[in-house]
Amino acid sequence: xxxxxxxxxxIVGGEITPLVKQPTTRQLVMWAGAVGDYLPIHYDKDFAQSxxxxxxxxxxxxxxAFLGQLITDWIGxxxxxxxxxxxxKGMNYPGEALTCKGKVTKKYVEDEHHYVECSLWxxxxxxxxxxxxxxxxxxxxxx
Amino acid sequence: MAEGASGVDKLRSRIGVEWEPRTYQIESEMVxxxxxxxxxxxxxxxxxxxxxxxxxxxxxxxxxxxxxLSLVSFGTVxxxxxxxxxxxxxxxxxxxxxxxxxxxxxxxxxxxGKMAFMTFDSTYKNQRQELVAKCRQMxxxx
Numbered sequence: 001x002x003x004x005x006x007x008x009x010x011i012v013g014g015e016i017t018p019l020v021k022q023p024t025t026r027q028l029v030m031w032a033g034a035v036g037d038y039l040p041i042h043y044d045k046d047f048a049q050s051x052x053x054x055x056x057x058x059x060x061x062x063x064x065a066f067l068g069q070l071i072t073d074w075i076g077x078x079x080x081x082x083x084x085x086x087x088x089k090g091m092n093y094p095g096e097a098l099t100c101k102g103k104v105t106k107k108y109v110e111d112e113h114h115y116v117e118c119s120l121w122x123x124x125x126x127x128x129x130x131x132x133x134x135x136x137x138x139x140x141x142x143x
Numbered sequence: 144m145a146e147g148a149s150g151v152d153k154l155r156s157r158i159g160v161e162w163e164p165r166t167y168q169i170e171s172e173m174v175x176x177x178x179x180x181x182x183x184x185x186x187x188x189x190x191x192x193x194x195x196x197x198x199x200x201x202x203x204x205x206x207x208x209x210x211x212l213s214l215v216s217f218g219t220v221x222x223x224x225x226x227x228x229x230x231x232x233x234x235x236x237x238x239x240x241x242x243x244x245x246x247x248x249x250x251x252x253x254x255x256g257k258m259a260f261m262t263f264d265s266t267y268k269n270q271r272q273e274l275v276a277k278c279r280q281m282x283x284x285x
Contacts, residue, residue, distance in 0.1 A: 034180035036205035060222030068197035
C-alpha cells in the first residue's frame with residue numbers, strides 16, 4: 001500500500017505518478033467476464049474489421065478503469081473518488097502499452113471537505129491521447 | 144444498412160423512460176474478479192473489503208445494453224465516454240438496485256452509414272436506499 005496522500009501534500013500543477021498498462025487479449029477476456037461485455041469487437045478480429053476497426057479493440061470502459069486505478073493508487077486508502085469522467089477519443093489495441101497520466105488542476109475546501117481536481121489521460125506508445133478525463137477526489141487533511 | 148432499418152425509432156420512443164429496476168447482490172468474488180481484470184493489486188479490493196469506484200461499470204450496464212441491442216439492429220456499439228459520480232462506497236454484501244434510461248439520442252451520417260449517438264443515464268441505490276452512484280455513458284451504435 002502506498003503512503004497516504006493528504007490535502008496539504010498536493011500542489012496545483014503537480015503530476016500524478018504515471019501508471020503503465022499493457023492490455024493483452026487475455027486481459028480483454030478477463031474484463032469481458034468481469035463486467036459481462038461480450039461484444040465481439042473485443043475478441044473477434046474478423047468481426048471487428050467488418051465494423052471498420054483494424055482489429056479487436058480494448059474496451060473503452062477498461063481504459064476508464066485504468067484511469068480509476070491511477071487515481072485510487074494516488075489518493076490512498078483514506079481518499080475518496082467523488083467524480084470520474086473519461087472520453088474515449090481513439091482506439092486502443094491489445095499488445096500496445098498504455099500510459100495513464102494525470103495532473104492536479106485545482107484544490108479547495110467546501111462544506112468541510114478537502115477537494116482536489118485533476119485532469120487525466122491515457123497515451124498510447126506513439127504519444128497519442130486516446131482517452132482523457134477528469135477526477136474530483138476528497139482527501140484527508142492533516143488539520 | 145437501409146435507412147430506418149436499424150429500428151432507432153423504437154429507441155427514440157423510449158427516451159426518458161426508466162427501465163425496470165434490477166437488483167444485484169454484490170459478492171467479494173465479483174469485486175476480486177473485477178480488480179484482477181483491471182490488473183489492480185490494491186488490497187482494499189483484492190481482499191474484498193470494498194469495491195473500487197469503477198466497479199459500478201460491472202453492475203447492470205451490459206444487461207441494459209443487451210436490451211437496447213434487442214430493439215435495434217446495430218452491428219456493434221462503441222463507448223464514447225463515461226461520467227461517474229460516487230456517493231457511497233460499495234461493499235461485498237450490499238444489494239444494489241440499478242435503474243437505467245436512454246436520456247438522449249441523435250443520428251449522424253458516418254463512414255459506416257448512419258450512426259446513433261446515445262446517452263444512457265443510470266442511478267444506483269443500496270439496500271438502505273442510499274444513493275450510491277450516478278453514471279452517464281455516451282454510446283455510439285452503428
